[in-house]
Amino acid sequence: MEKNLFYVVMDHLPKIPQELVDIALDRVKSKELPATASTHQKDQNPIYERNFTRNGVTKLSRSNPRWGLEDVFSDWINKNITTEWKQLGVSTSIILKGSPHFVSEELNVDQVPHTDETRHYTLMYLLAKGNEDQYTSWYQEPGYPLQRKRDVIMWESDHLKKLGSVIFPTQTWVMLNTNILHNAENVKNERIAIHVGLEVDPFGVFMRTEPYADTPVL
């Protein structure tokens, strides 16, 4: 049986031209980052105040607002990456400093484990990291399948089995299966990434071509 994949580094895909990178960075930096969920203007990834339990402690999750880039990125993505996308956007990681559960940038460094709300896969292209050792982790909830429906939020995370973690390189396309519970961890400052949101896997990197065998439920 082919082993489960959580991500694939797609370093054969072309790098984004600098003029488009600059537009994406400008778009993030032109936004006033919200201190509370209520002050956020809804775009591709609405901000909610999410508190989750880890090691028995209630923690404020980092948020990842994402703003559309379709107006300037569509043609380049269609010609160089894929035409099968659903959304194009740029995101950054923030912590809602107005929340009563906010402690400090050094302690509120993780996202709540979740599946994505608007997509099944994303091609992510990291532009900037506040610290080099930010990583992405994947999880499975005991008694549940690996692939979960949209917008599953693990308010209690201590019972999850961590399946793996990886530090992604910058300026490189990485395809993530966002139907598997995952989060960004150890994010101490910004984490700016371009996203090509997908409801299909046009490259077939996650799709089976071997005869099927049952996937165990933990």
Add this chain to the structure above:
Amino acid sequence: MQIPLCYKVMSHLPPLPDEYVQYALDTVASRKIPKTPDQHIPEQNPISEVFFKRNGETLMARGNPRYSLEPFFNDWINDNITEEWNQIGVANSILFDESPNYTGDSYCSSLHSDKTRSYALFYVIAQSNSDQETVFWKEHNKSIYRKRATIATDQKNLEKIDSVVCPMKTWVFINTSILHSAENIRGTRTVVHVSLDCDPFGVFVK
């Protein structure tokens, strides 16, 4: 070309109890079957006039309005199949034979990827003929896996890659992101659908 998995017969999943089958049949029977797309908008699968070319001839596709079976089915599906669904419904194949654009019975649906889901569990509960087929296609120079609501307008641009005759009262898991069509429908085709945005069985996705 490496042929992907397009479907899997899930004969290990339990059959729907008779009362659920009857409820689904009654749901379809209680609905007035639209004769044109503008007469009725079903909850789960809006219908529209779709035309495509086959062997040079323009055909109007059959419609497949799908009506919700929630919440009657929710608990049984959660307990016996999966909790990871996004819709549960029953669909019935129809002709828009009172539309001014009707081209005659084409015996098939459009060649499409689905609009509201990536995968579906089909459970056929009524069919007029037992040789109805679900056919999977690939468009030349395009990915096998297509974004939602992609409709192919001319079959000459497509290559048939697989097909399945779904057995009655058996769950069949379909990758509805691959272009597909229901073929050779000579009358009734009534199917319970469990729609999914993910593959909880790991059949298609590693």
